[in-house]
Amino acid sequence: MRNLFKIALKLGSSPCGWRGLLGSSLAIWLLGPGIAVSDVWIWVDEAGITHFTDDADQVPDEEAQAELDWERLSGLWSDGLMGPVLEMPAEGSSRSEARVQRILHAAIQDLSKGEEARAQAALRSVLRMAPRQAEAHWYLASMDRQRGRYARAADHLRSFIEYADPSLETWRVLARQRLALLEDERALADSERPRGPLRLISTPTAHFEIRVDQDIEALSSDFVERVRADLEEARRVVADHMGVTPTEPLGVVFYGRAAYARAHAHRFSFRTVGFFDGQIHVAAPAHAESGLRPLLFHEYTHAVFREKTGGDRPYWLNEGLSLQVERLASGGSTLSRSERSLLRAQLETGRWIPLRDLVAGFSGRSDKEARIAYLQSVLVVDWLTSQLEPGEIAKILEGLGKGLSVDQSLELAMGQSSTDIEVHVQEQLRGQFPQLRATLPASSFIGETSQAP
Structure with missing residues (x-):
């Protein structure tokens, strides 16, 4: 076993x-x-x-x-x-x-x-x-x-x-x-602690304009150097993975968690730790070595997506690519077996969210629904990138940037629509979990009409 x-x-x-x-x-x-x-x-x-x-x-x-x-x-x-x-x-x-x-x-x-x-x-x-x-x-x-x-x-x-x-x-x-x-x-992270106005300290580099909350600088003297190195690596990884790089220096703003919540919590119906609106905004830990690297890879991918496409849609492709790169930054697989099992269960119980419903965004969904939407996006992008070379992914983004629809861009790059891709992904998921078997005592609730104890 x-x-x-x-x-x-x-x-x-x-x-x-x-x-x-x-x-x-x-x-x-x-x-x-x-x-x-x-x-x-x-x-x-x-x-x-x-x-x-x-x-x-x-x-x-x-x-x-x-x-x-x-x-x-x-x-x-x-x-x-x-x-x-x-x-x-x-x-x-x-x-x-x-x-x-x-x-x-x-x-x-x-x-x-x-x-x-x-x-x-x-x-x-x-x-x-x-x-x-x-x-x-x-x-x-x-x-x-x-x-x-x-x-x-x-x-x-x-x-x-x-x-x-x-x-x-x-x-x-x-x-x-x-x-x-x-x-x-x-x-x-303490939202009750008295604080003055947010003050950001700026450090320009060749590819980035880095601004850091002064409260972080006070706690970690090497914060800027550490995040600069991570951002430069993110730039290299995304170029290799997606075939694209930004044409201009990118702004990146780091906040303490409480400062980030005060400034941006109103933007989303679910909790976030970063977003991109022309600049990358990040709720950062006090010490850059404490798990910040995957988040930077994630938000950097969003930044490149927007620059190349002119927007955030389709959201499932945007988030799927960003989460895929984020997880690759951690050196692990993009989806664990239990996450795939969860998505298989969503499919089995009729709770799979159609891709057409994930084009405009995930706002308005609960934390739980948003989590499922993110995982589905990674699953679809995993399949998509397994079929394409980086230059072909860049071609999809280029098509979106020219005003083509997602289906037109996909057809141009690989001859398939988003509906075709969704069918392939679901077939693959069913193949990975062909049987689901309950091993429960006779007193438990297996039958279609039985009641939970």
């Missing part, structure tokens, strides 16, 4: 057939903490069949744990998502201790593959079984830090410091250093 993990499934009182169960179980990680939940296990067997169960006794033991590829764990801190080396359970370990270690190993392996939602659910399940498990606190701190949940990240770091045994003293020292960095982040 492979990819064993546990999620929290929200169970309501309305009728829930198998298809409804699939959609709910895979989508629940979008809903956030604080809901009443029941534990459900999900795993994928060697035949690629996805199994679901709410009966822990039906969950198979994993007999072989793949070697962890630590070099692929990156992006959450300047030194990457690294952590203490995990040992497999020793002989004589209790059944519960062995299960905790296996789940922890599987979670870190998922992180190495970019399966962050699944890894987070598994790490939380570890802490429900073993609240003093230091390594689980370590990795959850990194993930919460990436998402801007500074108070929660700090709590996990303090728990790691408290529970780590003497063999983890080196990591305990690093945890204290990260706590200090978190205080800088919290200061920039």
